[in-house]
Amino acid sequence: MTDLIPRLWSRFNPIEHPQAFLDVLLVTLLFFWFLEMMQGTRAVRALRGVFILLVIAMMISTVSPGLTTLNWLLRTAIYPAIVVAILILFQPELRRALERLGRTSNLLNHPLKYTNRVDMLETVNGVSRAVAQLSKQSIGALIIIERGTRLQEYAERGVILDARLAVPLLLNIFYPNSPLHDMAVIIRENRILAANVVLPLSEDIVGHRRFGTRHRAAKGMSEHTDAVVVVVSEETGTISLVHDGRMTSYLNETRLRHMLAQLLNVPLEDPPA
Numbered sequence: 001m002t003d004l005i006p007r008l009w010s011r012f013n014p015i016e017h018p019q020a021f022l023d024v025l026l027v028t029l030l031f032f033w034f035l036e037m038m039q040g041t042r043a044v045r046a047l048r049g050v051f052i053l054l055v056i057a058m059m060i061s062t063v064s065p066g067l068t069t070l071n072w073l074l075r076t077a078i079y080p081a082i083v084v085a086i087l088i089l090f091q092p093e094l095r096r097a098l099e100r101l102g103r104t105s106n107l108l109n110h111p112l113k114y115t116n117r118v119d120m121l122e123t124v125n126g127v128s129r130a131v132a133q134l135s136k137q138s139i140g141a142l143i144i145i146e147r148g149t150r151l152q153e154y155a156e157r158g159v160i161l162d163a164r165l166a167v168p169l170l171l172n173i174f175y176p177n178s179p180l181h182d183m184a185v186i187i188r189e190n191r192i193l194a195a196n197v198v199l200p201l202s203e204d205i206v207g208h209r210r211f212g213t214r215h216r217a218a219k220g221m222s223e224h225t226d227a228v229v230v231v232v233s234e235e236t237g238t239i240s241l242v243h244d245g246r247m248t249s250y251l252n253e254t255r256l257r258h259m260l261a262q263l264l265n266v267p268l269e270d271p272p273a
Contacts (some may be wrong), residue, residue: 050086119190120266123165124257127187128271130170131230131239132253140234141174141213142184145264146193146263149225155186158197165190174232202245218242228263230256 057074060067127143134141144151159180163169164185173180173195180195187193202219218229222242229242241251241259247257261268 032107046197050082053082071089109192111238116189117266121261122190122267123187124260124264124266124268126165126167126170126190126228128253128257130167131169131232131256134174134232135237135239138234138237139174139232139251140214141170141230141232142199142217142220143170143230144184144197144199145230145260146186146188146230147226147228147264148262149227151186151188151193151225151227154199154221158186158194160194161192162194164194165192184221210228215240215242215247219245219247222246228260230260 057078060070060074064070084256123145127145131141133141144154169192170185171176173185173192177182182196184197184199185195186194186197199217200220201213201216202223212233212235214231214233218231219239219242221227222229223245226244231240231242232238233240238249239251239256240247240255242248243263251259258268260266
């Protein structure tokens, strides 16, 4: 037992055995990436169940080698079924991971590399100020800011506006009982592309509290695209920001501005008076 560490080091020494070291490193990174993708989703509990089932099956095979029929059943039926079950249970998470890899804008350049920084700064300041006012009045809102993935397909489901972004216009859109207050607004650079847009709802509803329709729509949009989504709760006035399926809540205007500027790669300046 005392010579275990020296033997492991001699086997995985990166200088003497670079291929073995690289093999372990790549497998470690793969598992880390997989677990990072699963974190915060409903797949975590399913993953625990699969792990427990595998441990039980391995214990039965090890402790009771004489159970020939049971061991044969495990090898020929249970193990293949678990592999197929993993693909089915984790289908949304695997699809999200492949979509993330397929976004060449995230791999080759920044999504907003060629976007006018002045326009985006105007969007960051305008959205932050409008959301702060909506939050104070507990008026629900759902704002989608387009990045690398074009959202024209979603915009065509609503009412095309193509109007320059302005705080009063956003406030009027979300004002209760106005014709366009329901659903979402899509923003492209510094223009309101469309309003009253219907969005896909996320199937991931695991958490310490149940998500309403707006928050589920925000998560669903961030799971299908690289858009940045801002939500105002109609019940509590809480401001949340959703990106890549992850939600950050209880934001104020200043914190929201800084997070938007970071995600949109905009040099932050003092907001206009």
